[in-house]
Amino acid sequence: MKIDFSTSSRIIFGSGEFRKIPDLIKGWGHRAFVIRGNNPTYGKEFFDIIGFLDLEVTYFKVDKEPDIEMLCSAVKLARDNNCEFVVGFGGGSVIDTGKAVAALLNNDGDLMDYLEVVGKGLPQKNVSKPYLAIPSTAGTGSEVTRNAVIDVPEKKVKVSMRNAYMLPKIALVDPELTLDLPQNITATTGMDAFVQVIEPYVCNSPNPMVDMFCRDAIPRAAANLLIAFQEGSNIKARENMAWVSLMGGLSLANAKLGAVHGFAGPIGGMFHAPHGAICACLLPAVMRVNIENLKKNDSENLSLKRYSEIASWLANDLKAEVDDSIHFFETLCKNLKIPRLRDIGITKNDFPSIVEKSRNSSSMKGNPVLLPDEELTRILDLSF
Amino acid sequence: MKIDFSTSSRIIFGSGEFRKIPDLIKGWGHRAFVIRGNNPTYGKEFFDIIGFLDLEVTYFKVDKEPDIEMLCSAVKLARDNNCEFVVGFGGGSVIDTGKAVAALLNNDGDLMDYLEVVGKGLPQKNVSKPYLAIPSTAGTGSEVTRNAVIDVPEKKVKVSMRNAYMLPKIALVDPELTLDLPQNITATTGMDAFVQVIEPYVCNSPNPMVDMFCRDAIPRAAANLLIAFQEGSNIKARENMAWVSLMGGLSLANAKLGAVHGFAGPIGGMFHAPHGAICACLLPAVMRVNIENLKKNDSENLSLKRYSEIASWLANDLKAEVDDSIHFFETLCKNLKIPRLRDIGITKNDFPSIVEKSRNSSSMKGNPVLLPDEELTRILDLSF
Numbered sequence: 001m002k003i004d005f006s007t008s009s010r011i012i013f014g015s016g017e018f019r020k021i022p023d024l025i026k027g028w029g030h031r032a033f034v035i036r037g038n039n040p041t042y043g044k045e046f047f048d049i050i051g052f053l054d055l056e057v058t059y060f061k062v063d064k065e066p067d068i069e070m071l072c073s074a075v076k077l078a079r080d081n082n083c084e085f086v087v088g089f090g091g092g093s094v095i096d097t098g099k100a101v102a103a104l105l106n107n108d109g110d111l112m113d114y115l116e117v118v119g120k121g122l123p124q125k126n127v128s129k130p131y132l133a134i135p136s137t138a139g140t141g142s143e144v145t146r147n148a149v150i151d152v153p154e155k156k157v158k159v160s161m162r163n164a165y166m167l168p169k170i171a172l173v174d175p176e177l178t179l180d181l182p183q184n185i186t187a188t189t190g191m192d193a194f195v196q197v198i199e200p201y202v203c204n205s206p207n208p209m210v211d212m213f214c215r216d217a218i219p220r221a222a223a224n225l226l227i228a229f230q231e232g233s234n235i236k237a238r239e240n241m242a243w244v245s246l247m248g249g250l251s252l253a254n255a256k257l258g259a260v261h262g263f264a265g266p267i268g269g270m271f272h273a274p275h276g277a278i279c280a281c282l283l284p285a286v287m288r289v290n291i292e293n294l295k296k297n298d299s300e301n302l303s304l305k306r307y308s309e310i311a312s313w314l315a316n317d318l319k320a321e322v323d324d325s326i327h328f329f330e331t332l333c334k335n336l337k338i339p340r341l342r343d344i345g346i347t348k349n350d351f352p353s354i355v356e357k358s359r360n361s362s363s364m365k366g367n368p369v370l371l372p373d374e375e376l377t378r379i380l381d382l383s384f
Numbered sequence: 385m386k387i388d389f390s391t392s393s394r395i396i397f398g399s400g401e402f403r404k405i406p407d408l409i410k411g412w413g414h415r416a417f418v419i420r421g422n423n424p425t426y427g428k429e430f431f432d433i434i435g436f437l438d439l440e441v442t443y444f445k446v447d448k449e450p451d452i453e454m455l456c457s458a459v460k461l462a463r464d465n466n467c468e469f470v471v472g473f474g475g476g477s478v479i480d481t482g483k484a485v486a487a488l489l490n491n492d493g494d495l496m497d498y499l500e501v502v503g504k505g506l507p508q509k510n511v512s513k514p515y516l517a518i519p520s521t522a523g524t525g526s527e528v529t530r531n532a533v534i535d536v537p538e539k540k541v542k543v544s545m546r547n548a549y550m551l552p553k554i555a556l557v558d559p560e561l562t563l564d565l566p567q568n569i570t571a572t573t574g575m576d577a578f579v580q581v582i583e584p585y586v587c588n589s590p591n592p593m594v595d596m597f598c599r600d601a602i603p604r605a606a607a608n609l610l611i612a613f614q615e616g617s618n619i620k621a622r623e624n625m626a627w628v629s630l631m632g633g634l635s636l637a638n639a640k641l642g643a644v645h646g647f648a649g650p651i652g653g654m655f656h657a658p659h660g661a662i663c664a665c666l667l668p669a670v671m672r673v674n675i676e677n678l679k680k681n682d683s684e685n686l687s688l689k690r691y692s693e694i695a696s697w698l699a700n701d702l703k704a705e706v707d708d709s710i711h712f713f714e715t716l717c718k719n720l721k722i723p724r725l726r727d728i729g730i731t732k733n734d735f736p737s738i739v740e741k742s743r744n745s746s747s748m749k750g751n752p753v754l755l756p757d758e759e760l761t762r763i764l765d766l767s768f
Contacts, residue, residue, distance in 0.1 A: 002397060002399075003395065003396070003398065005394065006393055006394045007391070009390055009391070009548065010388070010548065011388075012387070013388075013389075014386030208627065209395075212597065215596075216592070216595075243592065
């Protein structure tokens with residue numbers, strides 16, 4: 001029984017809670033850096049609130065996954081305007097952009113000094129400037145994770161800036177803000193959240209804190225994702241999915257993952273598709289291959305028991321068979337119109353290089369069973 | 385579905401994890417203020433680790449619940465020695481002392497400027513100095529709460545210094561450090577932890593984050609407290625109780641409580657007895673009176689359903705009756721040799737003033753049912 005658990009020092013969750021923004025940022029300063037997504041119709045009331053405050057606001061729009069060039073221009077703009085704090089309202093790309101800006105507003109040097117893999121990976125010396133992170137989707141849970149995922153298109157990889165100071169000062173999750181999400185985004189981000197409470201639960205080194213989050217969230221996701229997709233204005237379903245997303249963020253930040261994320265990172269670097277869509281598309285095949293390998297080689301494995309538990313939660317039936325969970329997700333992905341790997345531009349010729357890059361990814365190391373290359377390839381094949 | 389959740393930005397839990405202390409405090413500075421409890425036999429290895437580090441250490445011993453005089457002398461000593469960070473190793477009194485010292489090391493003024501009720505209650509301007517809080521008991525969960533309880537003997541009250549900056553930077557919970565606890569402390573602190581996962585679960589405004597902690601912790605406490613008491617060296621039982629204590633701290637800091645704590649605060653100010661002993665002694669009667677009042681006046685109340693759930697967890701039997709939970713705690717308190725109210729110096733003549741002071745305490749406001757004075761008195765009578 002061991003945990004090493006970090007999160008934002010304050011998490012606020014609830015419908016309508018975004019109206020507390022003026023109170024939340026009191027004392028943070030006068031010059032705000034406000035980051036938003038691409039869609040002008042989301043969160044009108046959020047921007048009304050910001051506009052109404054007596055603040056000097058520098059706005060920045062994020063219209064794709066953050067890359068080094070975009071982040072550098074965001075940091076420059078924030079520094080040039082002497083911004084004292086950051087507010088980010090959007091999907092994972094917006095939230096992550098805010099983390100990097102808040103960090104570099106209070107630390108010298110440039111982004112490359114701090115990036116893993118492609119940069120110097122220096123530690124962040126000072127705490128970040130205060131950052132209020134407000135997700136507009138129910139998906140990444142990035143508001144409670146300590147890294148920003150950054151695209152490096154010329155190297156076809158994604159890398160992270162990662163440290164405990166990157167955790168937003170306040171994570172504000174308001175399900176009301178997700179009511180207007182279009183169906184396709186509800187589907188892919190919702191599946192992202194769903195996967196993020198499945199993989200940490202069945203990973204090879206679970207922990208009791210994260211277990212609680214997953215046990216609470218998996219039944220909620222099973223009962224609510226399709227409803228949120230079909231009836232976007234159903235606030236109860238939106239609330240539950242926003243909660244699942246928050247639990248997913250807390251879980252993935254504090255446990256290991258598995259083959260879905262092991263593949264999703266490299267695939268996301270090589271092909272442009274929403275992270276949630278890639279994860280969703282891979283999940284049924286990963287479950288099938290993991291379950292088959294566990295049954296064959298290690299039938300007493302805790303993860304196999306946990307796959308059984310999940311099956312019973314998904315079916316709301318204690319007698320559900322472990323394989324039922326695979327069918328559940330195959331059906332759910334069809335209903336949510338999740339694309340297949342071929343739909344996002346992958347060909348079978350790409351399989352060897354995907355396997356090559358995924359085999360040793362950090363997420364892959366959390367997979368409940370070690371999968372040889374032919375099994376990894378079979379996952380891609382089944383998801384094709 | 386609403387939460388406003390704060391905690392230490394990093395929580396580490398696990399047997400033997402205290403050996404990581406040198407890594408954890410790296411970069412915090414050279415001059416440490418180390419607070420310890422009264423018992424020289426606890427945690428020898430902890431002090432060996434501290435002594436071995438290349439630090440200038442100022443030691444401070446806490447041998448009772450912190451009062452203003454003691455805290456002022458601790459702050460003066462820490463300031464005089466220009467301490468850069470704080471390490472606290474002990475029970476709730478030690479942990480709370482550390483919070484106040486860490487706060488005042490980085491903020492001007494003196495303790496009275498910041499105290500609720502008896503002081504000016506000013507907000508804390510600067511973050512606290514880094515504070516590593518390491519409980520030596522499995523009880524208060526104070527390592528993850530944002531207040532320090534301070535005794536004001538001349539006014540016979542306890543007050544708090546309270547704000548989000550008071551949360552220790554790192555909470556390190558190591559069950560190994562509780563192996564040497566004597567039986568009476570295992571009993572009273574263990575019951576403190578147990579009550580702290582019961583009251584937030586049945587309070588009148590539960591929240592889903594805290595619900596998770598309580599659902600996880602109540603069955604663990606039921607299965608392990610008596611074992612930890614009877615076989616102090618049983619590391620599994622100690623682990624579970626340390627976990628319950630941590631969950632209790634997270635729960636009480638982020639939800640309401642009830643009549644047990646509603647009484648325990650004022651009684652603790654008036655009579656000198658361990659907080660956990662007072663809580664334990666009151667719990668069965670509070671449950672009895674709450675359950676009876678709920679059954680009579682509001683039989684569809686969610687809290688009553690939750691008392692039923694608790695009964696089934698305690699008995700590990702889905703068919704357990706709600707009243708079984710009362711008997712469970714009556715028996716447990718007897719087995720743990722928990723004192724009665726009369727044993728801690730209370731007489732029946734004190735009941736009116738206890739009721740008077742408890743009636744409007746903030747914890748009492750979380751009780752699942754509003755209790756008139758005669759019912760409050762009945763609780764005291766049943767616990768006498």
